[in-house]
Amino acid sequence: MEGSPPASDRRLILCIAMGQLIGWGTLFAAFPLFGAPIEAELGWTRTEFNAGLTLALLISGLAAVPAGRWVDRRGGRWLLALGAWGGAALLVAWSQVSTLPAYWAIWGAMGLAQATALWSPAMAVVVAQARDPVRAITGITFITGFTATVFIPLTALLIERLGWRDALLVLAGLQAIPGLLALWLLPPDRPRTEVRSGSGFDLGRAMRRPAFLGLAGALAAHAFIGVGLGAHAIPLLRERGLPEASIIVLVSLHGPFQVAARLALFTLxxxxxxxxxxxxxxxxxxxxxxxxxxxxxxxxxLLLYVLCWAMADGLMTIVRAAGVAEILGREGYGAITGALTAVTVLPRTLAPVLIALMSEGAGGYGPVPWLLAGLGALGAGCFAMAAAQRSR
Structure with missing residues (x-):
């Protein structure tokens, strides 16, 4: 991993990294900041508001496998571009919403935009095109680690200065940029006729291996915690009584701490x-x-919480990309990672609403950290099981 990325990978890294930074910032990270002003104006409950993200995550997870197959067979340049522009159009539609059914419909469609514009198809493009995919992925995560650092303060400022509706229009304009980058920096799509088949790989058999089950448990637990905190960390910290400026700083430090952990890994x-x-x-x-x-x-x-969680989150992103191959091997890698993605659909989908229901039922977020701690311990045990299977 020493040295800089190959020159031929630099355009690819720039395109994917900037596209993912903007895409995750506008289509995911900014979401919880809109909860309070929308609930105040439209009278929705926290659960009703978070149900939009839940619906998007469900549809995104179900669409991930078809999107990955599209990239495998036809390339990802136009898929990433159209997904980015679709997300921009949906942000514009969200800025005009006034009814709950329309809001849910917009976020249902947003799931398709996320499935075609965000991590899974982007990583499929990197694996297919990069000379050194592991180094390229690491380079990309250096940049995407600053997503919250950039977009949480930016979105908070936009909402404060412009109101939530006009803030969404600004984010929509930014979200159009990844589509332009994909068409400018990625090579033209070419259908792939040399699809490998008949290798004898049995996905069902691979999924029954203890190593796969351990990884599935670890990634499912991590997905629930990550998505749940993504939707609720800001209101949870607000409930603690911290000043708003301190909350924004704490959430924004997630990115730099992620990058520091990845830099240490890159150095080692x-x-x-x-x-x-x-x-x-x-x-x-x-x-x-x-x-x-x-x-x-x-x-x-609370800085200790941010430091530990950001380091874990930053490293697990790379483990998910490179650790699967180390533990389960490279045969059928695409099918296996697709199956692992499918396993995380339910935890990712349920996390925002379940945490919202728990907080409403308990009259606050008090029980939530303990639930997440238990899931984290379960995930650590599952990963240890998977790693031990490989070590034998």
Whole structure:
């Protein structure tokens, strides 16, 4: 991993990294900031508002496999471009919404935009085109790690200055940029006629292996925690009574801490294995959630939660891309990663609404960190099981 990325991968890294930074910022990271002003204006409950993201995550997960197959067979240039522009159009539609059914319909369609514009098809393009996919993915994550750092303060400022409707129009304009980058920087799509088949790979058999089951459990737990915190971290911290400026800083530090962890991994290079990195990352998750539950409402104490969670989250992104091959092997890699993506659909879909229901039922977010700590411990155990299977 030493050295800079191959020159031929730099255009690819720039295109995918900037596209993902903007896409995740506008289509996901900014979402929770719109909850309070929309609920105040339109009278919706927190659960009704978060149901939009839940619907999008469900449809995005179901559409991920067809989108990946499209990239495998036809390339991803136009898919990424059209997905980005579709997301921009839906942000414009969201800015005009006034009824709950229309809002849910928009976010249902947003799931298709996420499935075609965000991580899975983008990584399929990288794997297909990069000379060194692992190094390229690591380079991309250096940039995308700053998503929250850029878009949380930016969106908060836009809402404060322009109101939530006009803020969405500005984000829509930004979301049009990844489509232009895809058409400008990616090579033309070419249908692939040399699709490999008949290799004897049995996905069903692979899915019954303890290593696969362990990885599935670890990634499902991580997906629930990540999506749940993505939707609820800001209102949870607000409930603690922290100043708004402190909350924005804490959430924004997630990106730099992610990048610092990835930089350390990049520096260590081949001196570490993905199994070891995964063990460390998955173990940091329950530590972070315990810190969130136990810490007093003070910036310095909650900084420990942000540090541990950001490091775990940043490293697990790379483990998911490179660790699967190390633990399960490279045969049938695309089918296996597609199956692992499918496993995370339900946790990703349920997390925002379940946490909202728990907070409403308990009269606050008090029980939520303990639920997440338990899931984090379960995920760490599952990953340890998967890594041990490979080590034998």
């Amino acid at each position: 290079g081949r001196r570490v294995t993905m199994r070891g990195v995964g063990r460390l990352a998955s173990s940091l998750v329950p530590v972070a959630m315990l810190a969130l539950g136990l810490a007093p409402p003070e910036f310095a104490w």
